[in-house]
Amino acid sequence: MEKTFLIILSIVIFASCDRKDECESVFPAPPTIAISIVDNEGKSLIGEENTYKPSEIMLSRNGQEIELEFIEFQGNTSIGLNYGSMQSMADYDFRLRANETDILNLTINEYDGDCFNYKRVDSFKLNGEEISSETTSYIIQK
Template identity: 45%
Template sequence: MKKSHLLFFGIITFFVLFSCDKNDNCEAIIPAEPAFNIRILDNEGNSLIGENNIYKPSEISLTRGSQIINLIFNDDNEETYITLYYPEIESGKDYQLKLNNEETDILNLELKNIEGECFDFLSVEAFYVNGIAMQFDNDSYSYIIQK
């Protein structure tokens, strides 16, 4: 009888220790931010975003009805790009990206919640501009809208 108790206690101890290792591993993992960059370029690869350019950050907005999505503008190597945090975006819905008083594009994201061992995260399955699927550019870590 004592041997079976020891065996049972040993198995329980093993599972407790093993699950603690899994939790410790999760604490070391930092999830990726739910954001991506958008660059707007001309046919020659020049940025069209900037206060001294065609699309001024002060005029650009992203909305859906009365919902306003916060856009962050960053500069890198004399190029301005948009960082979009997408948890506020509703998957499969059209959003108006107003670039200036004359030009508005329609953005649509297909998002998927992925359950992970340590945490769940929101993934971009597809990104559309005016109904056209955009490809993620791994070199610049961004989606590029060609104008």
């Protein structure tokens, strides 16, 4: 009986160590999405020489500004948004330029993973209209 118990205990310890080692080599994806703003032909409208200048674009709520990152890729600029500290289903002022502010509302949920919990945007709304995406990239057409 004692040998059976020791064998079972060894298997449990070995299995848990194997899982721990597996999780140590996995890094969680940061809670980020990409936002593109394009015209009706799909051309980017973000850029210092375009309609929406990165220096004017701002996301805020109750006076607290959310940091945005601007990413250039193949001549197009998109916005990188880390939503990790954002409040789910809250309205954020998305100022695109001095005279144009939209309302951004994200539904953010946390899920259990095998090695860690992660957050995901389940709904992306701009001015109350849902913009769907099957990836972590959202396209706003202006």
